[in-house]
Amino acid sequence: MMSDAVEKILSWYESDNPGVKTNLARMLYHGKLGGTGKLVILPVDQGFEHGPDRCFVPNPPAYDPHYHFQLAIGAGLSAFASPLGMLEAGAATFAGRIPLILKVNSANLLYPKEGPKTQAVTATVHDALRLGCSAVGLTIYPGSLKSYDMFETAREFVAEAKDVGLPTVIWSYPRGEDLTKEGETAIDIATYATQMAALLGAHIIKVKLPTSFVEAHDVEELYHKGNVPIATLTDRIKLIMKAALGGRRIVVFSGGAKADEAGIIEQAKAIKAGGGNGSIIGRNSFQRSKDDAMKLLGALVDVYRS
């Protein structure tokens, strides 16, 4: 059951204690992708982020937290990530059957538009231990006026979690007063967001799939002068992996809003071809019927396993 792919990844976390490595291994050796060095993670924090009805009306059984545990376990995924309350509602029933990632901060759509772009801390490292989680996860918004506060929160979680053997997943989502909407997923901004998460000590980095748009003109010129290809998604994944400390950190990609199955599978193929570590796929799983979701997740896993 030992896997060279996993052992190589673990070797990159050379300054971490065996507890952190063990919890990374718990995810990397789990489920249908166990041993491949690839991960598919189910995140369900959208009930907080977007509201329950927006999330679950398309597939009402998904109002029930157990639904998501069962989906992640049934599909043989690598981990299930969610805020405190949802994990509390299933962590005992499904103990030991799927690695859990406790999302420790959250934003929501009711927050006033004029308010700063930030999130509230909604759980602790101790909660993660108490619930048997394999990691904590939190979001930063590089580019926001509140980003420095968010970085400081990240630093505190990274240090505290690391000390008790838990890795940290950072959702690095550019969002800010000077950023264009298009810039939020621009390739140069995505590599920057990846690098900052890595330098803050993230063990796993989650970014959105980048477009070929380049926000900063000087970087665009550098790409051009340096013959850095960014035309295909595979090209861009490769560039992001470089920004992840030369490929020494795990990066998983999210697609965003609901897409069709073919699109998701194409994206996964590009992620794999570019050396990315996998997908984190929320609404595209739980807003389908369970049968459809299982079929999609099965196909997704097959891409990474092949």
Place this chain on the structure above:
Amino acid sequence: MMSDAVEKILSWYESDNPGVKTNLARMLYHGKLGGTGKLVILPVDQGFEHGPDRCFVPNPPAYDPHYHFQLAIGAGLSAFASPLGMLEAGAATFAGRIPLILKVNSANLLYPKEGPKTQAVTATVHDALRLGCSAVGLTIYPGSLKSYDMFETAREFVAEAKDVGLPTVIWSYPRGEDLTKEGETAIDIATYATQMAALLGAHIIKVKLPTSFVEAHDVEELYHKGNVPIATLTDRIKLIMKAALGGRRIVVFSGGAKADEAGIIEQAKAIKAGGGNGSIIGRNSFQRSKDDAMKLLGALVDVYRS
């Protein structure tokens, strides 16, 4: 991969947080016995308890800590238990490949005979988290003049470990100023030792295989009056399981000094027939050549799996 046997066992730990259940599940779902509700654990604390030469001269490769990790992983055992230094020497190399139990107290043969019967605390709950362990383990000597201090140490570890999601394994070994040598493994003393460990909050109890000797005359009479069978090992295992809070706590049994394979297999069959949860087998594994040990452990696992 869900198992009724495991889920039933986990349901008994109804006051524990999901973290404790998750770590119990990590052992119960691991290895060749994963899902059976049975456990075979490799303990290697005898280098401390009896000295390295007594332990490892019969099979010199066993001086190397990695040997034991490899043996436990190779044989598909449920967990590997050892003091701090030995786990430090392999926890990173084998991260995530075998559940670890950090033995947090230790005695040794050099300790003066006139000294109190007790152990030294040699590791912490934080060490267990840092090393990625799934449990802490400690020894108590019911019957010793120091037993109340040891119980208080146990209480502290149980409370601290439970709070961070780690179960506690208690080695409950009767040993005291008023106990006869025969009494140390007497059936009435073994049930008493089991009960005290359970009442101290142990999640897993380790006791020695009991004989049919009865140390206390009043208990002997009660057995007689109540028609309590204690003649066969299976009878005695059943009685011990009752003392384990009516069977609601996991109990594993140790055989002690080196025995022949047939004897060990017979014992395991009795443990299984009596409803015990498995074996903890140290010297009988690592003092054989690796091939012989693999063969014996294979046979042992087969007993519990059948």
Place this chain on the structure above:
Amino acid sequence: MMSDAVEKILSWYESDNPGVKTNLARMLYHGKLGGTGKLVILPVDQGFEHGPDRCFVPNPPAYDPHYHFQLAIGAGLSAFASPLGMLEAGAATFAGRIPLILKVNSANLLYPKEGPKTQAVTATVHDALRLGCSAVGLTIYPGSLKSYDMFETAREFVAEAKDVGLPTVIWSYPRGEDLTKEGETAIDIATYATQMAALLGAHIIKVKLPTSFVEAHDVEELYHKGNVPIATLTDRIKLIMKAALGGRRIVVFSGGAKADEAGIIEQAKAIKAGGGNGSIIGRNSFQRSKDDAMKLLGALVDVYRS
């Protein structure tokens, strides 16, 4: 291996404990400049400050953290300074082979223009100990509306680090609402920035090479009346060294954006002639090919060693 130059420098830190002196000595006795009292430091925090692509596209192997460790070791530099994530990715592999400086705060180009001029704290003194660093480093922006908060952060790091035997390097970069762009590197502002860092307790001060521009008219008059020469770079380095508590603190100088080799060498000669302690050279090292960087660093070291 004892050096009068180094021992004299250490004697200036008369109120510090031997731990701080030992870590200063570790840098001053290390590498090709060991024993000369001069330092050349490789800083790689630009991935955070300017973004990974701006930094590393010109020399793609530099995306990999190990590249920088190898460059600093190979060129015989005095120390390598970087944020948390990059040090985590190599501190074990290169343990003991190059003194490390953990940069504990960071800014970035994505931060909104309208935001305050400040940095986020991104690591701790404990991280520095845990990673085996010889110092912590942080940036202050004298002149910024947030400068007083930054000074207070500096005070806390200086006090905490000093207590555990670690010196503090302060990057003192004037940047503020009332400062002209030209003023940021003006000689009178540079001496002021040096003095403030020194009075805050910095052990090593990093400032940018100053121009002969004078921001404040009253100081310009004072220079004139006092016959204070500021025409040549050497003159200005001398003035900065006076502002460094009469030469009692180590000052290293950064050149800034990419320059040609001849220019860098001329600057180093002026730094040396003015009594400065050395160079901190980031982009000008790692944006060249490794061969070119080794050649440049070799020439730079030769200036200070001659």
Place this chain on the structure above:
Amino acid sequence: MMSDAVEKILSWYESDNPGVKTNLARMLYHGKLGGTGKLVILPVDQGFEHGPDRCFVPNPPAYDPHYHFQLAIGAGLSAFASPLGMLEAGAATFAGRIPLILKVNSANLLYPKEGPKTQAVTATVHDALRLGCSAVGLTIYPGSLKSYDMFETAREFVAEAKDVGLPTVIWSYPRGEDLTKEGETAIDIATYATQMAALLGAHIIKVKLPTSFVEAHDVEELYHKGNVPIATLTDRIKLIMKAALGGRRIVVFSGGAKADEAGIIEQAKAIKAGGGNGSIIGRNSFQRSKDDAMKLLGALVDVYRS
């Protein structure tokens, strides 16, 4: 060597512990004014407040921290006050030879004009103990929008310092959004600033020499109705001493920017005649040549000693 003048002063600090009294006595029994109840203090925080070149170009040897220790010791002054870095640079060399006051907050001229009128905390009470200081000193700006924060900082320092036997010197400098420039040294504002410092728990209060200008009309009328003389500096010093808890707190006066010797001596005579405790004289000492400074300080001390 016991002195009635000193013992009377110490008796006023009746609620302080003997440690605070001992440190006050260290200053009051030290130097040429030892035993007189008068103090002349050398403060050198202007390198931070105004910049090093503005301070030290007129007398370049003053760039060196040791210069100031030697000046204060050589002139037989009562104490030397300075920020952290300057004391660190000489506290060991001159240990026990001059009482030290650690200035624990600082402002600077680079700070933006639109910024709040406040200071940054730049040292700790622990630093003062570690460096062997006899007091801590800090500035408040009564009248500033930030004054309440500064008062709270003062309260924390006073309480913490007192607890470990250190007195606190408060530089009470009116400066605020509603204050005229003339008002900053108006006599009614000076008494108010004195009183607030005293009520915050200051052991020694430093104010600027007041003018006969009265900022508040109602107070002006009260002075008139009450026949309160404020025409001469001696009158005004008397009024300030009354505001210093009826003369129960030590008050020292600063002159401000460079003045001629005759003027300084006249001021000191007025301070003495008005019952003030002495002078705190920075730029007027160290911006002269050492010979001139020694001559001036000698004359100043003679005024108070006569």
Place this chain on the structure above:
Amino acid sequence: MMSDAVEKILSWYESDNPGVKTNLARMLYHGKLGGTGKLVILPVDQGFEHGPDRCFVPNPPAYDPHYHFQLAIGAGLSAFASPLGMLEAGAATFAGRIPLILKVNSANLLYPKEGPKTQAVTATVHDALRLGCSAVGLTIYPGSLKSYDMFETAREFVAEAKDVGLPTVIWSYPRGEDLTKEGETAIDIATYATQMAALLGAHIIKVKLPTSFVEAHDVEELYHKGNVPIATLTDRIKLIMKAALGGRRIVVFSGGAKADEAGIIEQAKAIKAGGGNGSIIGRNSFQRSKDDAMKLLGALVDVYRS
């Protein structure tokens, strides 16, 4: 300057943070044996243990702490180990010129014979950081009635030191109520003492050179049955290295009372042949004249370097 021998040793400390590895590397890359994987350490704790006159009358310059720093530096040794006061007396003067090991507990000859066999804790981990040490060191007496308390003290130091990046050296000296005098250096007791130190988490283990005496009859039989050679010192060193977690921990050997040069060199050859990591040599260095000591240490270093 990278050494395969050193890198291999560092790889054994796989669960330690880079700080611990860095400090091990500081010793392993230092001095004339730098890079060989061998160590010669100068310990001077005998002034506490045996009294200053017993130690230093044979060579009176050795009363001065600086003498020992100079001896260790001059002879190119790997580290200098001593109690608090002696390190305090030289740590600043010799900062950065020799790795220091702070001995944190001590016994002495004045202690009553009827008292328990134990040591007093005489320094802290914070002292080690403050003094710039590369390790802490402490003694345990396996076999003593107080050994369990000593083990618990060791556990606390190991945990606290490890957390701040400092390795721990354990002096493991069997001494107990049931041990014969001959048994204290018996080979079976020496391996046991080595193993216990390793299991307590020691990074470097110091034991006395073992004799071929075997204290326990059962172990003697095991040696015989297992054909374990113990006749030569080299044989015995090999056995001890096995007990050091299969050679995964550094072991250095002390000879004890004054010996002749030829004997010491022979011992070193046997240590090297048996795979031991070096010598810790106190009285045999500093009780000779400095010239003789330099000659002996030079010869000793040559053995390990050859």
